[in-house]
Every structure is written in structure tokens, then in C-alpha cells.
Amino acid sequence: MRGARHDDRIVERASEHLSPMTTLKIGIVGCGVGGMAAALALARHGHAVTLLEAFEQARPVGSGLLLQPTGLAALRALQLEDAARATGAPVRELIGHDSKGRRVMALDYGDWRPGAHGVGIHRAALFDVLHAPLAPAGVEIVTGARITRLVDPARPVLHDEAGRSFGPFDIVLVADGSASTLRGALKPRARAPVYPWGAVWTNIADPNERFAGALRQVYHRAEVMCGALPVGKGPGGEQNCTAVFWSVPVAGIDAFLAGDFSAWRDRRLAPLWPELAQAFSNHDDWSGFSRAIYRDVSVGRWDVGACALIGDAAHGTSPQLGQGGNLALVDAVELADRLAASPSPTALKGWQADRRRHTGLYQLASKALTPLFQSRGWFWPWLRTFAFTPTSRLPGFRQAGVRLLTGTLRLGRFPRVSKP
Numbered sequence: 001m002r003g004a005r006h007d008d009r010i011v012e013r014a015s016e017h018l019s020p021m022t023t024l025k026i027g028i029v030g031c032g033v034g035g036m037a038a039a040l041a042l043a044r045h046g047h048a049v050t051l052l053e054a055f056e057q058a059r060p061v062g063s064g065l066l067l068q069p070t071g072l073a074a075l076r077a078l079q080l081e082d083a084a085r086a087t088g089a090p091v092r093e094l095i096g097h098d099s100k101g102r103r104v105m106a107l108d109y110g111d112w113r114p115g116a117h118g119v120g121i122h123r124a125a126l127f128d129v130l131h132a133p134l135a136p137a138g139v140e141i142v143t144g145a146r147i148t149r150l151v152d153p154a155r156p157v158l159h160d161e162a163g164r165s166f167g168p169f170d171i172v173l174v175a176d177g178s179a180s181t182l183r184g185a186l187k188p189r190a191r192a193p194v195y196p197w198g199a200v201w202t203n204i205a206d207p208n209e210r211f212a213g214a215l216r217q218v219y220h221r222a223e224v225m226c227g228a229l230p231v232g233k234g235p236g237g238e239q240n241c242t243a244v245f246w247s248v249p250v251a252g253i254d255a256f257l258a259g260d261f262s263a264w265r266d267r268r269l270a271p272l273w274p275e276l277a278q279a280f281s282n283h284d285d286w287s288g289f290s291r292a293i294y295r296d297v298s299v300g301r302w303d304v305g306a307c308a309l310i311g312d313a314a315h316g317t318s319p320q321l322g323q324g325g326n327l328a329l330v331d332a333v334e335l336a337d338r339l340a341a342s343p344s345p346t347a348l349k350g351w352q353a354d355r356r357r358h359t360g361l362y363q364l365a366s367k368a369l370t371p372l373f374q375s376r377g378w379f380w381p382w383l384r385t386f387a388f389t390p391t392s393r394l395p396g397f398r399q400a401g402v403r404l405l406t407g408t409l410r411l412g413r414f415p416r417v418s419k420p
């Protein structure tokens with residue numbers, strides 16, 4: 001209770017110098033999906049936005065991601081949906097088989113709404129879609145600024161590792177991802193343990209579109225999960241690319257990537273998924289593969305005074321349901337809307353309380369589903385077959401599964417999002 005009163009005093013102090021129609025000076029840490037979307041939405045609402053990124057050249061990490069109807073709606077609000085669709089590839093179904101060829105999962109976006117689909121997109125392409133309009137919208141982008149310290153959450157100033165300082169800002173958004181360095185300073189009780197399993201990813205050409213139209217996965221128990229996601233254009237503009245992932249325990253990723261590529265392709269992948277192994281016939285090493293780990297972020301409230309965590313920094317989770325980037329996009333546009341209606345740090349509180357009715361559900365569902373797809377032993381894959389086979393066949397279950405997949409499950413209604 002005393003903590004809540006203390007927080008309220010910080011917010012009051014943060015709002016003291018602002019008049020109701022103020023154009024806010026906003027600092028955003030992290031040029032990822034959430035940071036860029038927030039920067040664009042807020043700049044278009046007339047705020048003065050500085051976006052600070054650790055890397056000298058802001059760049060995307062990883063291979064592909066699946067934009068769900070929620071993420072696409074957020075991109076629509078940013079007038080970027082067409083650009084994303086033009087570079088990505090439609091994904092109409094999620095299909096999962098086990099190593100014996102039994103269908104474990106078959107979810108069709110059409111069961112949510114006729115004609116609906118997700119969009120698989122290469123991260124570099126999504127990065128370009130979000131990055132291109134930033135400078136024209138007036139966002140100041142500072143690269144090579146690894147922010148290590150935030151001073152005074154009521155009137156925040158950011159410091160980078162080179163000793164430079166930025167601010168003071170009216171509001172700071174911390175969008176530095178699931179391994180956030182600033183989260184601990186703002187929320188000392190936050191936790192972000194690494195999930196025991198991660199994955200390796202790469203991008204392959206699919207000239208004959210053998211993997212088009214669906215996110216396909218093949219499982220052997222829960223110890224092997226291999227997936228192929230069509231992502232449309234590759235980072236160099238090449239057509240019909242597919243992102244391929246293979247799950248690996250985090251402790252074994254280095255050893256996996258130091259192992260024999262041909263042995264993996266011919267002895268592990270080929271028996272499970274011959275067509276995909278064939279697509280690697282011209283590869284003879286691990287070049288082009290990247291590693292991915294994920295964290296289970298739990299923070300409590302995301303805001304302190306004039307600062308708020310956003311995206312994975314606030315609610316990172318495993319990518320089992322393919323929602324993290326979508327949640328970050330929705331975070332951004334709903335926050336910009338809140339601040340348009342009430343341009344002061346007090347808006348952060350209502351925004352996070354509202355968003356958590358969406359993000360909380362997906363964090364919980366992703367966490368609950370992760371061992372069904374990434375774990376050892378017989379129990380979890382048995383439960384997966386038990387739980388998902390009816391989901392794929394019975395109408396009521398199927399609809400519930402599809403709602404979960406589309407990202408549209410939320411306690412309470414989605415607020416109307418205005419175009420900035």
C-alpha cells in the first residue's frame with residue numbers, strides 16, 4: 001500500500017510541469033518491433049520522440065515471425081499493413097504432425113473469420129517496414145547508445161555506457177527486449193528466467209513454394225520440434241523464403257551448432273521431414289543459422305512514474321503461440337492512443353492495466369503450452385496429443401484454438417484504435 005502511494009507521488013511529480021495540451025518529449029530505449037512502432041505512433045501524434053539503440057547500426061535479430069490479425073490491425077493503424085503484406089507471405093493454417101505422421105494440430109484462420117490469415121514475415125523486412133517512416137515522421141534515432149542507467153523516474157534522464165546522457169524526458173519507454181538491462185533498475189523485483197529450451201533458425205529459398213500457405217511443424221515426442229514458416233521476401237529481396245527452426249535445449253545450443261551439419265540433415269531431419277531435408281541439399285554447414293533463447297518475464301506493474309516497460313521488456317514469453325511481436329505492436333498503438341487522449345504520465349497507469357488483460361493471457365497460455373512442445377519424457381507429448389487432437393476436430397474446441405492462435409483473446413474488449 002505504501003509502495004502504491006509512493007508510486008502515485010512519483011506520477012504526480014512527473015505530471016506537475018505539464019499543461020493538458022503538452023507535446024511530450026519522449027525517450028524510447030530499443031529500436032526493436034515495440035520501440036519502433038511506439039516511436040512512429042507517438043511522433044505522428046505530434047510528440048518529440050528520441051529513439052535510442054545499442055547497436056551502431058540498428059538491425060533485426062533472428063529469422064521470421066508470424067504477424068497475427070492483432071499485429072496486422074496495429075500495423076493498419078500505423079498505415080503500414082499493406083507494406084507488411086506486400087513483403088510477407090500469407091499463412092492460412094497451422095499444421096502439426098508427429099514423427100509417426102499423426103496429425104496433432106490443424107488450425108485454420110478461416111474458422112475465426114472467412115478469408116482471415118496471418119502473415120509470415122522476415123524480421124529484416126518487418127524492420128524495414130517499421131524503420132522507413134521513422135525519420136520522415138520526425139523521430140530522432142540515436143544508434144550506438146547502449147543505455148545502462150535511468151535516473152529519476154519522475155523526470156527521467158538516460159545514460160549510455162559511453163557516458164553520454166539523454167533527457168530529461170517527460171516520458172521514457174523501455175523497449176529493450178526480454179533481456180532488458182533497465183528493467184531491474186525500474187522494477188527490482190522483476191524476474192526473467194531463460195526458458196530451458198531455445199531454438200536454432202535459418203532462412204531457406206523455397207522457389208517451388210512447397211512450404212507456402214501454412215506454418216508447418218513436425219514433432220518427435222517433445223524433444224524435437226521442427227517448423228517451416230513462409231516469410232515471403234528475404235533480407236536481400238529474394239522471393240519465396242521460408243524460415244526454418246529446430247528446437248534445442250539452451251545448454252546444448254553451442255554444441256549443436258559445433259556438430260556435423262550433414263549428420264543432422266541426413267540422420268535427424270531427413271527421417272522426420274524428407275522434403276525439408278531436401279531443401280537443405282545444397283547446404284553443407286551451419287552458416288546462416290542463428291540461435292534464439294526466450295525468457296519468461298514477470299514484472300508486476302510495468303510503469304514507474306514517467307517510465308514504462310513495453311513489449312518483451314514488460315511481458316516477454318516463449319514464442320510457442322507466436323505472439324510476442326504482435327503484443328508489442330498492440331502495446332505501441334494503444335499507448336499512443338492513451339497519450340493522445342491524456343498527454344501525461346498518468347496515462348501510463350491505465351494503459352498498462354488495460355493491456356495486461358491481453359498480454360497476461362498470452363503469457364500464461366504460452367508458458368503452459370511450452371513443455372508440450374519443448375521438454376523431455378513421455379508425459380507432455382501424451383498430454384499434447386490428448387489436448388490438441390480434439391481441438392483440431394471438434395467445432396467448439398477448434399474455434400477456441402483458433403481464437404488463441406489469432407491473438408484476439410482478451411479479457412474485456414479491445415479499445416478502438418485511432419489512426420495517428
Ligand SMILES: Cc1cc2nc3c(=O)[nH]c(=O)nc-3n(C[C@H](O)[C@H](O)[C@H](O)COP(=O)(O)OP(=O)(O)OC[C@H]3O[C@@H](n4cnc5c(N)ncnc54)[C@H](O)[C@@H]3O)c2cc1C
Pocket residue numbers: 029030031032033034035052053054055059062064065066067145146147148175176177178180181182199292293294310311312313319321322323324325326327328
Ligand atoms: C525464436 C523466436 C520466434 C519468435 N516468433 C514470433 C512470432 O512468430 N510472432 C511474434 O509475434 N513474435 C515472435 N517472437 C517474439 C518477438 O520476436 C518478440 O516478442 C519481439 O521482437 C519483441 O519486440 P521488442 O521490441 O519488445 O524487443 P526486441 O525486438 O528484442 O528489441 C529490443 C531492441 O532493444 C535494443 N536494446 C537492448 N538493450 C538495449 C540497451 N541497453 N540500450 C539500447 N538499446 C537496447 C536491442 O538491440 C533491440 O534492437 C519470436 C521470438 C523468438 C526468439
